[in-house]
Amino acid sequence: MDDDVLGSVLAPLRLHGAYYSDWRLHPGWAVRGRPEPRALMHYMFTGSAVVTCQDGLSHTLASGDLAMFPRGAAHIVSGEQCDTAPYISDLLPERLPGASAVLSLGNVAADPVGRMLCAGLDYDPSAAQLLYQLLPDVLIVRARQLAGQQMLQHLLAGILDESDRPGAGAETVQLRAFELAYVLGLRLALATTDTVLGRAIRNPRLAPALVAINTRFGQSWTVPTLAGLTEMSESTFTREFTATVGARPAAYLRARRLLETKRLLADTALPLEQISTAVGYTSTVGLHQAFVRECRVTPGEFRARRRAARADR
Structure with missing residues (x-):
């Protein structure tokens, strides 16, 4: 579905x-x-x-x-x-x-x-x-x-x-x-x-937005466009999303994009420019800053560490 x-x-x-x-x-x-x-x-x-x-x-x-x-x-x-x-x-x-x-x-x-x-x-x-x-x-x-x-x-x-x-x-x-x-x-x-996952599954009003973030994170989503998927006002959507998921919509979207960024850095040789586009960032700088803020290392350092870890196995 x-x-x-x-x-x-x-x-x-x-x-x-x-x-x-x-x-x-x-x-x-x-x-x-x-x-x-x-x-x-x-x-x-x-x-x-x-x-x-x-x-x-x-x-x-x-x-x-x-x-x-x-x-x-x-x-x-x-x-x-x-x-x-x-x-x-x-x-x-x-x-x-x-x-x-x-x-x-x-x-x-x-x-x-x-x-x-x-x-x-x-x-x-x-x-x-x-x-x-x-x-x-x-x-x-x-x-x-x-x-x-x-x-x-x-x-x-x-x-x-x-x-x-x-x-x-x-x-x-x-x-x-x-x-x-x-x-x-x-x-x-x-x-x-x-x-949290159980509450999310049991809230059908949020389902369109959650599925969109989970599967189509590369699109240019904003809180208003996500709210539009649920047919709720922006304020009601934000309040209900945050209460159910424990994170604001923008934060959850950012976390999903960074998770995919980590996967692409670890499993592919794609340059950061292509990864930025794939995960929904409009600039490499924006992704780089968000990644460092969340992971405390640069994307390049993260990729190098993952490769080194695999080589040691």
């Missing part, structure tokens, strides 16, 4: 290359995840778990609950709350895009106490817009919420069935299914969670 705010936020992330693992849980199980540029999902098929985030807050998962980590925040997931656990990167060092694994955790000599499906979707952190960056470390969709969303519920059930009885092309099917499950789960969580 033209006014799909969630789609306009997720599209630049280029979600791709899912990996997944099927966890068979036994008493004493626990796993720790380091921060990583992946959107993570834990679907509690049977049993229960405790998710402990890096801020110390804990969340209990029951059978049928879905936990999502939009930015791959560090966390511990365990049968009982604990402060330490083996790292998933040590248990499954090769979690490459397209890979899958079955993982037995805890005291495998004892009877199993649960099962969890986990997946990670790679994305481009440099394309994460403000609305995505402000999402909490974890979003949880409860089983009762899933019960009212047949598409997501059937999709998760299908993923489990495919895992138990894989057919031809099972890996490709699973990977695509997890991508869709993440988007559907995120949409469901945002419908009821008090987040």
Whole structure:
């Protein structure tokens, strides 16, 4: 849809290359995840778990609950709350895009106490817009919420069935299914969670302006022209936009343009003159000044640092 705010936020992330693992849980199980540029999902098929985030807050998962980590925040997931656990990167060092694994955790000599499906979707952190960056470390969709969303519920059930009885092309099917499950789960969580992105999605009056900024940032937008898309007066639009997004329209537009500037500096060899035009600045000087003010380095210095960082990998 033209006014799909969630789609306009997720599209630049280029979600791709899912990996997944099927966890068979036994008493004493626990796993720790380091921060990583992946959107993570834990679907509690049977049993229960405790998710402990890096801020110390804990969340209990029951059978049928879905936990999502939009930015791959560090966390511990365990049968009982604990402060330490083996790292998933040590248990499954090769979690490459397209890979899958079955993982037995805890005291495998004892009877199993649960099962969890986990997946990670790679994305481009440099394309994460403000609305995505402000999402909490974890979003949880409860089983009762899933019960009212047949598409997501059937999709998760299908993923489990495919895992138990894989057919031809099972890996490709699973990977695509997890991508869709993440988007559907995120949409469901945002419908009821008090987040900036959730409030933006639930405000249809602002949708035309938000989508325009997110996807057509290279145009010569002004506050009056953006307000015109919403059929609100300039003052009403500015007030409602700021209250919903937490930033004034001009500031949000500038942030989106600078985000794209960073991506183009890092991923292309385009000169700053062409980048300025592509992101909607009328002069190279204007972009240079805005970039330095926001990033505390010049565009040239930013590009050189990114290239050096890549060369060191």
